[in-house]
Amino acid sequence: MRLxxxxxxxxxxxxxxAQIVSHRLMLRAGLIRQTASGIYAWLPAGLRVLxxxxxxxxxxxxxxxxxxxxxxxxxxxxxxRRSGRYDAYGPEMLRIQxxxxxxxxxxxxxxxxxxxxxxQSVKSYKDMPQTLYHIQWKFRDEVRPRFGxxxxxxxxxxxxxxxxxxxxxxxxxxxxMMLAYLRTFQRLGVQAVPMRADTGPIGGDLSHEFLxxxxxxxxxxxxxxxxxxxxxxxxxxxxxxxxxxEAFFNRVTAPYAATxxxxxxxxxxxxxxxxxxxxxxxxxxxxxxxxxxYTQAMGVTVSGPDGAPLHPEMGSYGIGVSRLAxxxxxxxxxxxxxxxxxxxxxxxxxxxxxxxxxxxxxALCEELYAAAPEYFLYDDRPERAGVKFADADLMGHPWQIVxxxxxxxxxxxxxxxxxxxxxxxxxxxxxxxxxx
Ligand code: ATP
Ligand code: MG
Ligand code: MG
Ligand code: MG
Numbered sequence: 001m002r003l004x005x006x007x008x009x010x011x012x013x014x015x016x017x018a019q020i021v022s023h024r025l026m027l028r029a030g031l032i033r034q035t036a037s038g039i040y041a042w043l044p045a046g047l048r049v050l051x052x053x054x055x056x057x058x059x060x061x062x063x064x065x066x067x068x069x070x071x072x073x074x075x076x077x078x079x080x081r082r083s084g085r086y087d088a089y090g091p092e093m094l095r096i097q098x099x100x101x102x103x104x105x106x107x108x109x110x111x112x113x114x115x116x117x118x119x120q121s122v123k124s125y126k127d128m129p130q131t132l133y134h135i136q137w138k139f140r141d142e143v144r145p146r147f148g149x150x151x152x153x154x155x156x157x158x159x160x161x162x163x164x165x166x167x168x169x170x171x172x173x174x175x176x177m178m179l180a181y182l183r184t185f186q187r188l189g190v191q192a193v194p195m196r197a198d199t200g201p202i203g204g205d206l207s208h209e210f211l212x213x214x215x216x217x218x219x220x221x222x223x224x225x226x227x228x229x230x231x232x233x234x235x236x237x238x239x240x241x242x243x244x245x246e247a248f249f250n251r252v253t254a255p256y257a258a259t260x261x262x263x264x265x266x267x268x269x270x271x272x273x274x275x276x277x278x279x280x281x282x283x284x285x286x287x288x289x290x291x292x293x294y295t296q297a298m299g300v301t302v303s304g305p306d307g308a309p310l311h312p313e314m315g316s317y318g319i320g321v322s323r324l325a326x327x328x329x330x331x332x333x334x335x336x337x338x339x340x341x342x343x344x345x346x347x348x349x350x351x352x353x354x355x356x357x358x359x360x361x362x363a364l365c366e367e368l369y370a371a372a373p374e375y376f377l378y379d380d381r382p383e384r385a386g387v388k389f390a391d392a393d394l395m396g397h398p399w400q401i402v403x404x405x406x407x408x409x410x411x412x413x414x415x416x417x418x419x420x421x422x423x424x425x426x427x428x429x430x431x432x433x434x435x436x
Contacts, residue, residue, distance in 0.1 A: 023148030038145025038153030048346035077103035119300035133160030189341025206289035211281030220260035338396025
C-alpha cells in the first residue's frame with residue numbers, strides 16, 4: 001500500500017477519551033474509530049490486524065478438525081425460550097422487534113442456535129463427534145463499555161461448540177481445544193496463560209480462561225513461571241489418542257495458575273517463591289464443558305450405540321478476536337507506539353523514502369515495493385524524515401526499511417527491527433530476504 005494514497009489517519013495528540021495505552025494507540029495509529037458507545041469501525045490497517053488474528057485462529061481450529069460455519073448475528077427469541085435463557089440472560093442482551101412484532105435478539109453467544117442446527121441434522125451417534133465454529137460479531141450491552149475494543153458492545157468472537165456421545169469423548173474434545181488455544185496464542189506472539197475457571201453447577205475441572213498479562217487487566221492473576229516455558233508449536237501431541245491428550249492436559253494444568261476468583265492461597269504458597277508470577281490479566285479466551293445442559297433443555301437427542309436415544313455432551317470455546325487486537329498491544333508496545341508481533345502486523349515492513357523526488361531513492365523504493373506490494377507500506381509522502389520515523393514507530397511495523405540518498409547511491413538501505421531497535425546497513429536483496 002502506498003501511504004500517500006491510503007486511508008491510514010494517524011493522530012499526533014493523545015485522544016482524551018482513551019484511558020489505556022492500547023485504546024490510545026489504536027486510535028492514534030488509525031486502526032479504529034468509535035461510531036457509538038462500545039461500537040467501532042475498523043479502518044484498513046485495523047482490518048488487516050483483525051483478519052490476521054482470525055486467520056491464525058481459523059487455521060488452528062481446522063487443525064483439530066473443527067469445521068467452520070457462519071451463523072447469523074440475529075436470532076429468534078423463541079430459540080432462546082427453548083433453553084430458558086431468554087428471560088435469564090438479562091440486560092446484556094439486545095432485544096429487537098421486527099415489523100411483524102416478532103421478537104429477535106442480536107446474539108451474545110450461540111449455544112442455542114448451534115444446538116438446534118445440530119439437532120436438526122444429526123440423528124445418530126455414528127455421525128459424532130462434531131465440533132463446529134464460526135467467527136462472527138456478537139453484541140452484549142455491557143454496563144460499562146470501555147478500553148476501546150477490549151470491552152466493546154459489538155465485538156468479534158470465535159466461538160466453537162463440540163458434540164460428543166459420552167463424557168470420555170467430550171473430555172477429549174475439550175483437551176484438543178485447549179491445545180488449539182495454546183498454539184493459537186503462541187502463534188499470535190502472546191503469552192496467554194490457561195487458568196482454572198468457575199464451572200458453576202456443572203462442577204469438575206473443565207473450564208479454563210486464557211489470560212494475557214497486562215497492568216490494565218480486569219482480573220488479578222497468580223501463576224507458576226513454569227507455564228511460561230511450555231512450547232506447544234514444537235511439541236507434537238497425538239490428538240487422536242486419549243492417553244496423549246490426558247498427558248498433555250496434566251502437563252498444562254499441573255503448575256499453579258488462577259485468577260483472583262479461584263485463588264487458593266495455600267496452594268500458592270507451595271509454589272517456589274522465585275517462580276511466583278502475580279499481576280493483572282485480560283481474558284482473551286474461555287473454554288467450558290457443560291455436558292447435556294442445552295441438549296436436555298432443548299430436547300435434542302441422537303440414537304446411541306444400543307439404539308436408545310441419548311443427549312449429546314457439549315462444550316463451548318470462545319476467543320475474543322477483536323479484544324485480542326487491543327490485548328496484544330497492551331502486551332507489546334513502548335513509548336513510541338505499537339510493536340506488532342510478525343504474525344499479526346498489518347504490514348511486514350514500512351519502506352521509508354527519506355528524499356522523495358531523488359531519482360535514486362525513488363527508484364530503489366519502487367524496486368523494494370514492487371517485490372511485495374501486499375506486505376509493504378510505502379511511505380511516499382512528501383514529509384520530513386522525522387515524521388516518517390515517528391509514524392512508522394507508532395504503527396508498529398516489525399521492520400522499517402529506510403532509504404536515504406547516501407546509501408541509495410550504492411544500493412544500500414538501513415533495516416530497523418522495531419522490537420529491538422537494532423539497525424543494520426544491507427543491500428536491497430538482503431533487506432527483502434530478511435523481511436519477507
Ligand atoms: P468478560 O469476563 O471479559 O466479560 P466473558 O467471560 O463474559 O468476558 P465469554 O462469554 O467467556 O466472555 O466470551 C468469550 C470471549 O469473548 C472472552 O474470553 C473475551 O475474550 C471475549 N469477550 C467477551 N466480552 C467481550 C467484550 N465485551 N468485548 C470484547 N471481547 C469480549
Ligand atoms: Mg462478560
Ligand atoms: Mg469472564
Ligand atoms: Mg468468560
